[in-house]
Amino acid sequence: MFANLLRAGVLALIGLAAGGSLAAPPVAGGEPVGFGLIVGYREGVNPLSREETDRGPWADRRARMASAWQRATQRSRERTQQLARDTGVRAASVGEAGRAALLRFDRPMKGQDLADAMRRVRLHPDVAWVEPNVLVQRQAVPNDAGYGNQWYLRGPADAIPEVAGLNLTPAWDLHTGLNSTVVAVVDSGVRLDHSDLAGKLLPGYDFVSELHVANDGDGRDANPSDPGDWVSPTERSNNPLFAACEVGFSSWHGTFIAGQIAAATDNGQGVAGVNWQAKILPVRVSGKCGALVSDLLDGVRWAAGLPVAGAPANPNPAKVINLSFSGGAACSAAYQDAVDDASGAGALLVVAAGNQSAPLTRPADCDGVMAVAAVRRDGAKADYSSFGSKVALTAPGGSLENFPNNLLYATSDSGFTNPGVETYGYKQGTSFSAPLAAGVASLMLARNPALTPRALMERMQAGARPHQQPLGPAGPVCSAVNTQVCHCTPDTCGAGLLDAHAAMQLAIGPAAVIQPVGTVVPGAVITLDGRSSVALGGATIASHQWSLDSGPAVVIPNGTQALTTLQLPSVEGRWVFRLTVTDSNGDDGSDAIVVRAVAPPPPPAAAGGGGGSFGGWWGLALMLWSASLIRANRRR
Known part of the structure; x- marks a missing residue:
């Protein structure tokens, strides 16, 4: 009884003290729908932020890591369950989102309900930050059919020159790749039986946890195939969860990207991949309308070979991870932790700059990622491409001039909704600039496996060709005013145009290797x-x-x-x-x-009661509640 009265008094005080709402990030096309909350605990009390020494009889380092992570997640889940009780937020279950805690709502929330839940959790003394677990939409791209050539693989010195192309022809003379190089495609899944991907796909995993968007009838499992991600007008109109989604046919997004990176090459059919030999690790994180932040972060962890509770260990950790998603908010602590963890595990995270013709958002604006912006065939910034000081470099992304000859071309599926027959198709977007850079990074690793994520990115930047000025001396320069087709500069589009041959030449220099701390x-x-x-x-x-x-x-x-x-x-x-x-x-x-x-955790409280500490507003709430009881007794 006392605990219930105390909780009611605390929550009432929180509601008064908070004043304004902590609004969730906006989502284009409607209010954001929160499926839960991603919670960052203060460093001193976060079980997932501390590394442990496990002296158990484990066979190898990976087993020790998995055991330590399992214990940490158990403590984190207990803390999050207590957090839900303390704050009165109804939780269906708890878990992790990368290295943050995840509190899943018993029903999706939006508007004031979502803001109130965020405010209650944020004001808990153990909580450092909170963000809603919303859907992150894949990069919007047209789904045009047709046949064309892969102009973007050529370079300025080819028989048919391409001023903005990757210059892969001489790069392939140096190396065509190794089949021991693993590139993860963290995306919508892959068509596993496409003939141009035969022998290229490793066993992956499906991290889509929300059944409403999974579209395959189940949650997380070992099947990373793409069942389609279409959204119909009826779904958008009648299902509140899809109110902010774009209506469209299935994108086959991950299948296209997998083919760009590593389609079977020199086999007399289909398309050429950037890396002729690399293996693709398909990691499915998105379904209808996009990917939940928690699924995306867990997918990145697993792709890098890090433990994820409930998922089997990844026996094929990726050295390069392609992530062609962008959100509507700045890089958060949850995203930055995932980037740092993946980099620490030895994986380069290559991300799309975004298709909003605007400043970068997460994950492209996080420290340590390789953000890739898109240029047209003539070298000008593509009208859709986002840009900014944190862009690493540019790569071809396709555009609609001289349709369809200036688009990118790769593996696809004929189905408008459900899977059809295998095919090839055209697309444009920074989603498809990023995998070109991921493929080049994987080629570099074939020449020098000692290269670290940061070394890969910096050498690719060092070998980039200068930005072009195809619009003439008086053409618009990319800026806050000129956001559409414009001339790139190092301040807006990174080091220059990706050049595979120069990057491959730079790959064989000395490699600095630092032991992790x-x-x-x-x-x-x-x-x-x-x-x-x-x-x-x-x-x-x-x-x-x-x-x-x-x-x-x-x-x-x-x-x-x-x-x-x-x-x-x-x-x-x-x-x-x-x-x-x-x-x-x-x-x-x-x-x-x-x-x-990180400061060590405080000593455990002497009294029981399970869970969070009391301090700040919580202590004040207790005093005010006690005072109200005294006044009530005096009036009797």
Whole structure:
């Protein structure tokens, strides 16, 4: 009885204290529908943010990681169940969204109901941030049929020159790829029986958890095939969950991307893939109307070989992950954690810049991703492509001029709704610029498997060709005013036009390799170890240089040594340390690692009661509730 009265008093006070609402991010075409809340706990009390040492009798590192993650998720779920009870938010179940906690509603919410639930959870003293678990729509693209050639694979020096093409012809002379290179396509699933993908697909996984959007009759399972993601006018009109969705036929989005990266090549049929030998890991995260944030984040974790509760271990971790989705909000802590975790596991996350002709949104604006913008065949920024200072570089994305000859062409499906027969089709969008860059990154790994995610991105940027000015000297330059077709600059579209041949040449330079540090406590002494850095082609590493890319100021002693130690400030924070190595030929290579400092959790409360701590508004609520009882007794 007392606990129920206390909870009622606390929730009443929260409602008064909050004032304005914490609105969910807008979704084009209607109010956002929240299927739950993604919750970030304060670092000191978040079971998923701390790395543990597991001394159990496990066979290998992966088994230890899985065991530690299983225990952490169990504690996190218990905390989230208590959070739901404390705040009065009705939960159907709890789980994870990447490294954040997930509270699933017993019914979808929107409008004021969603805002109220977010406010209640955000004001809990254990919570650092909260965001709604909404659908993230795939990049909008036209679904035009026809046949054309793959002009974008050629380059300026080809017999039929292409000023904005990838310049793959000379790159393939250096290497056509290795079948040990794994590229994950985190997307809508893949048509598993397409003949141009035969022998290219590894066993993947379906992470679509919401049955309303899954369209395959079940939740998460080991079948990553694409059942179709069409949305009919009737569904949009009659189902509130689809009110913000675009009406359209099935996109076969993931099948197209898989073919761009690794379609069977030099086999006399179909299309050529960027990487002739690479394997595709299909990770299905989206269905009708898009992907839930929680499914997307879990899919990225699994693709990188990290544990996800309820899913089997991924035996084929990807070195490159393609993610052609964008949201309507800035990079959040949940997204950034997923990016950091994937990068720490050795995977480069290649993402589409977005098709909104606007500044970047998540995940393209997160630190550490490779955001790819789209250019037309003549090298101008495509009218739809988003842009900004965090774009890494550009790649062909297709456009409607001289239709359909300037679009991109790859594997597809003939079905308007359900799967039909295998076919090929045309598309445009930054969704299809990103996999071209992912394919080139996977080719580079065939020449130099030691390249890290950051090294891959930086070498691709270093080899990029200058942006073109096809609109003439007086043509519009991309800016906040000129957002449609315009001339790219390094400030708006990254380093330049992706050049596969230059990237492949740069792949064989020295590779800086840093041992991971992970998460430590504030004020910890850490070791920066670059002794595993390698030089290729008979060269040797001649010098090392450590530097600080970002984070609170810190002194790096012996910064020219391969191995050094330093003490972090006594504050929580996130640091990015960089190592640049130079080989005996004078060539440079660099890489960076992320180090987090997190305060240890507070000691457990002496009293029982299960769950969250009390403080701040919660303590004030208790006092006010007690005072109200005293006043009520006096009036009797």
